[in-house]
Amino acid sequence: MTPPVPQGFSVAGVHCGIKSDADKEDLALIITDRPAVGVGVYTQNLVVAAPVELDRERTPSDSIRAVVINSGCANACTGEEGLQNARQTANWVSQQCNIHEEQTLVLSTGIIGEQLPMANIEQGIRSAAEQLSDDEPSLIRAARGMMTTDTIHKICGREVNIAQKTTRITGLAKGAAMIGPNMATMLAVVITDAVLTVDDAQASLVEAIAESFNCISVDGHMSTNDTVLLLANGAAGTPPLAGKALNEFRATLVEVCEDLAQSIPADGEGATHLITVEVHGCRSRDDALQIGKTIADSPLVKTAVAGADPNWGRIVSAAGYAGVPFNPEHVSLHLNGILLYEHGTPVQFDPAAVSHSISSNRDTHIVMIFQEGSAAARFWTTDLTSEYVRLNAEYHT
Amino acid sequence: MTPPVPQGFSVAGVHCGIKSDADKEDLALIITDRPAVGVGVYTQNLVVAAPVELDRERTPSDSIRAVVINSGCANACTGEEGLQNARQTANWVSQQCNIHEEQTLVLSTGIIGEQLPMANIEQGIRSAAEQLSDDEPSLIRAARGMMTTDTIHKICGREVNIAQKTTRITGLAKGAAMIGPNMATMLAVVITDAVLTVDDAQASLVEAIAESFNCISVDGHMSTNDTVLLLANGAAGTPPLAGKALNEFRATLVEVCEDLAQSIPADGEGATHLITVEVHGCRSRDDALQIGKTIADSPLVKTAVAGADPNWGRIVSAAGYAGVPFNPEHVSLHLNGILLYEHGTPVQFDPAAVSHSISSNRDTHIVMIFQEGSAAARFWTTDLTSEYVRLNAEYHT
Numbered sequence: 001m002t003p004p005v006p007q008g009f010s011v012a013g014v015h016c017g018i019k020s021d022a023d024k025e026d027l028a029l030i031i032t033d034r035p036a037v038g039v040g041v042y043t044q045n046l047v048v049a050a051p052v053e054l055d056r057e058r059t060p061s062d063s064i065r066a067v068v069i070n071s072g073c074a075n076a077c078t079g080e081e082g083l084q085n086a087r088q089t090a091n092w093v094s095q096q097c098n099i100h101e102e103q104t105l106v107l108s109t110g111i112i113g114e115q116l117p118m119a120n121i122e123q124g125i126r127s128a129a130e131q132l133s134d135d136e137p138s139l140i141r142a143a144r145g146m147m148t149t150d151t152i153h154k155i156c157g158r159e160v161n162i163a164q165k166t167t168r169i170t171g172l173a174k175g176a177a178m179i180g181p182n183m184a185t186m187l188a189v190v191i192t193d194a195v196l197t198v199d200d201a202q203a204s205l206v207e208a209i210a211e212s213f214n215c216i217s218v219d220g221h222m223s224t225n226d227t228v229l230l231l232a233n234g235a236a237g238t239p240p241l242a243g244k245a246l247n248e249f250r251a252t253l254v255e256v257c258e259d260l261a262q263s264i265p266a267d268g269e270g271a272t273h274l275i276t277v278e279v280h281g282c283r284s285r286d287d288a289l290q291i292g293k294t295i296a297d298s299p300l301v302k303t304a305v306a307g308a309d310p311n312w313g314r315i316v317s318a319a320g321y322a323g324v325p326f327n328p329e330h331v332s333l334h335l336n337g338i339l340l341y342e343h344g345t346p347v348q349f350d351p352a353a354v355s356h357s358i359s360s361n362r363d364t365h366i367v368m369i370f371q372e373g374s375a376a377a378r379f380w381t382t383d384l385t386s387e388y389v390r391l392n393a394e395y396h397t
Numbered sequence: 398m399t400p401p402v403p404q405g406f407s408v409a410g411v412h413c414g415i416k417s418d419a420d421k422e423d424l425a426l427i428i429t430d431r432p433a434v435g436v437g438v439y440t441q442n443l444v445v446a447a448p449v450e451l452d453r454e455r456t457p458s459d460s461i462r463a464v465v466i467n468s469g470c471a472n473a474c475t476g477e478e479g480l481q482n483a484r485q486t487a488n489w490v491s492q493q494c495n496i497h498e499e500q501t502l503v504l505s506t507g508i509i510g511e512q513l514p515m516a517n518i519e520q521g522i523r524s525a526a527e528q529l530s531d532d533e534p535s536l537i538r539a540a541r542g543m544m545t546t547d548t549i550h551k552i553c554g555r556e557v558n559i560a561q562k563t564t565r566i567t568g569l570a571k572g573a574a575m576i577g578p579n580m581a582t583m584l585a586v587v588i589t590d591a592v593l594t595v596d597d598a599q600a601s602l603v604e605a606i607a608e609s610f611n612c613i614s615v616d617g618h619m620s621t622n623d624t625v626l627l628l629a630n631g632a633a634g635t636p637p638l639a640g641k642a643l644n645e646f647r648a649t650l651v652e653v654c655e656d657l658a659q660s661i662p663a664d665g666e667g668a669t670h671l672i673t674v675e676v677h678g679c680r681s682r683d684d685a686l687q688i689g690k691t692i693a694d695s696p697l698v699k700t701a702v703a704g705a706d707p708n709w710g711r712i713v714s715a716a717g718y719a720g721v722p723f724n725p726e727h728v729s730l731h732l733n734g735i736l737l738y739e740h741g742t743p744v745q746f747d748p749a750a751v752s753h754s755i756s757s758n759r760d761t762h763i764v765m766i767f768q769e770g771s772a773a774a775r776f777w778t779t780d781l782t783s784e785y786v787r788l789n790a791e792y793h794t
Contacts (some may be wrong), residue, residue: 047717047725079742113743222718306791312510320444321619345476346510386783390443393704
C-alpha cells in the first residue's frame with residue numbers, strides 16, 4: 001500500500017525524454033508549500049557528481065522548498081559545465097515554482113560522464129510543475145522518475161501520533177546498481193511534516209542511515225551520486241519535537257529507512273534472493289557490521305545462495321578474512337533457521353532440505369554467532385546471478 | 398615450454414579416487430634427495446585448514462624432504478580429526494620415502510568441511526612414490542594433481558647462471574577460485590636447487606609474494622588453505638648465495654612468482670579477459686596497490702570488461718572509494734593505450750574502437766595516473782562473466 005504524501009508537500013513525475021522509452025518517467029519534482037528543514041548525507045566517494053557538490057553547499061538549511069531529481073544521466077565527471085547545468089536545473093525549478101534558486105536541491109542518477117540534456121530538463125520541469133499533486137498516482141510517478149534499472153518503484157512510509165497530531169514520514173528511493181555501504185548508497189528522499197530543528201534533523205538522519213542504508217550492498221561499488229535527503233516542513237503543527245516525541249520520531253524514521261534500504265537489495269539487478277546476514281556476539285557493532293559486510297560482499301557466498309547451495313564453508317571463510325579477530329572454535333552458523341556449523345565444526349544436516357529452503361524462499365537468512373561480546377548487526381544484500389552479469393555487461397555502449 | 402625439474406628433486410602426480418573423474422590427477426608428491434631449506438607463507442584467514450596448521454609448525458626448516466598435495470578435499474573446518482589426517486598423510490609419505498614425518502609438508506585444496514578419504518590418500522601416496530621422476534610428464538602430472546577448477550596446469554620456471562653453475566627455479570600453482578590478495582592466494586610450491594640459508598629463503602619468498610601473489614584477485618575471497626612454499630635443496634653446488642648472487646636469485650624468484658601469479662587470474666573461473674590494472678603517481682606503493690585492488694575487485698568494472706564496454710566511469714568511481722586521498726582533477730585514465738579521461742574529465746574517444754580493442758584481445762590493460770607522488774603498483778584480475786556465476790552456483794551440492 002502506498003503511504004500518503006505528508007501535509008504541505010506536493011509531488012510529480014514526468015517523462016521528458018532523457019530516457020528513450022516514453023513510458024518511463026525520468027524527472028521527479030517534490031515541492032513543499034512552506035520552507036522546510038533540509039539535511040543531507042552524501043557519498044564518501046572522492047569523485048562526486050555535480051548535484052552532490054551543489055546540495056552539499058545548500059544543506060543543512062532551514063528553508064528548502066524543492067527537490068528535483070532526474071534519472072538517465074548522472075551528471076558526474078562533467079566538470080564546470082556539469083555544475084552550471086545543475087545550477088540551471090535548480091534555477092528553472094525556482095522560476096516555475098516561484099521560490100529562490102538556493103531553496104532547491106538537485107539529484108541525478110544514470111550514466112556517468114555525459115552532460116544533462118538541458119532542453120529536456122527544462123521541458124520536464126515545466127510539465128512536472130503543472131502536475132504537482134499530493135495524490136497516490138503522483139507519488140508513484142515521482143518514485144518512478146528516480147528509477148534506473150530498478151524493476152519496481154520504492155516508497156515506504158509511516159504515520160505516527162505525536163502530541164495528538166498525525167505526523168507522516170514518507171520516503172522514496174532508487175537503487176539496483178552500484179549499491180555499497182558507507183553512507184548514502186543510492187538516492188533517497190524522505191519527506192515529513194514533523195516539526196524539527198536543523199540539528200535534530202541532521203542527527204536523526206545520520207542515525208537512521210547507520211541502521212539502514214549503510215547496512216546494504218548489491219555489488220559493493222560506491223557511486224559518485226549517492227545521496228539521502230530529509231526534508232521536514234513542520235506542517236503537522238505540533239510543538240517542536242523534543243524528548244519522548246523526538247525519540248518516537250527518530251525510531252519511526254529508522255523504520256522507514258530500514259524498509260526503504262531493504263527494498264534496494266530485494267530489487268537488486270538480476271537478484272533472485274534478498275540475503276539477510278545477522279551477526280551476533282561481537283565486541284562492537286562495527287566488528288559485527290564488518291563481518292556482515294564481508295560475508296555479504298563475497299561473490300562466492302552470493303553465487304552459493306543463487307544456486308541454493310548450503311555452502312557454509314564459504315560463509316565461515318568469508319568471516320575469517322573480515323579483519324576482525326575472533327576465536328574460530330566458538331563460531332556457530334544457522335541458515336534459514338537450520339544449524340550448519342557449531343563450535344567451529346560442521347554438524348550433520350540434510351543438504352537437500354537446506355537447499356530446498358533456499359530455493360523455495362526469496363529471503364535467505366544467515367545468522368552467525370560469535371562469543372566475543374554482546375554487539376550485533378544486520379546487513380542486507382542480494383545473491384549474484386548470471387542475469388546481474390548480463391545486465392552489467394550490456395549496460396551503456 | 399615446461400621448465401626442467403631442479404636438480405635433486407623428483408615429482409609425481411596420480412589419480413587416487415578423491416576426484417570422481419579417473420582422468421584427473423588428485424595427488425602430487427615432491428621429493429628432494431637431500432634435506433632442503435623449506436619456508437612458507439600462509440593464509441591470513443582466521444579460519445585455517447588442518448594442513449596449514451601442520452605446515453606452520455614445520456616451517457621454517459632446514460631439513461624438509463617432501464611435499465604432498467591433494468586436490469578435491471581441502472581438509473578445512475574438520476577439527477581434530479582433520480589435523481590427525483594431515484599428520485597421517487605426512488606419516489605415510491615418510492614411510493614410503495624413508496624420511497622423518499616432520500620432514501614432510503602437506504597441502505590440500507577442494508571442498509571445505511569434509512574429512513580426507515584416507516584410504517585413497519594412502520593408496521595415492523604409495524603409487525606416487527613408485528612413479529617419482531624428474532621428467533617433464535611427471536612434472537605436468539604433479540601440477541595437474543593440484544588442480545581444482547583450473548582449466549590448465551600452471552608451471553613456470555627460470556634457469557640462472559650463478560657462480561658458474563646453473564641454478565633452477567621451478568614453480569607449480571593452482572588457482573581459479575577464492576583468489577584474493579593478502580598473501581598466499583592459492584597453492585603454490587616453488588622448488589629450487591639454489592644454496593640458501595633459511596633466513597634468506599624466507600625473506601626472498603616474502604619479497605616475491607608482495608610483487609606477485611599479493612597482487613592478484615579473482616573474486617576477493619581469501620581461502621582457508623592459501624599457501625606458498627619455497628624449497629631450496631642446494632643441489633646446484635654453488636657457495637651459499639650472498640651479495641650479488643643472492644640478488645640475482647631474488648630477482649629471478651620474483652619473475653617466476655609473477656608468471657605463476659598472473660597465470661591464475663588468466664585462468665580464472667569463466668574468465669574471458671586477464672585485466673592488468675596499473676596505478677602510477679601515488680604517495681606510496683600501498684596507496685597504489687589499494688587503488689589497483691579496489692578497481693580490480695569492482696564487479697561493475699569486471700562486468701564492463703566482460704561486455705567490452707569502455708565504461709571509464711566505473712573505473713574512476715571505484716578509485717574514488719578506495720580510501721586513498723587524491724585530487725580527482727589530476728586523474729588520467731588509459732584503456733588499452735587509449736586515453737579516456739584526463740585531468741578529471743572525459744575526453745573524446747571512439748567508443749567502438751575501444752570496445753573492439755577489448756573484445757579482440759584477451760588482455761585488458763587499465764592504466765590510471767595520479768599526481769600525488771611517484772609510487773606505482775600493478776594488480777591483476779579477471780573479468781566477471783555469466784560462466785563464473787554458473788560455475789560457482791553449481792559447485793558442490
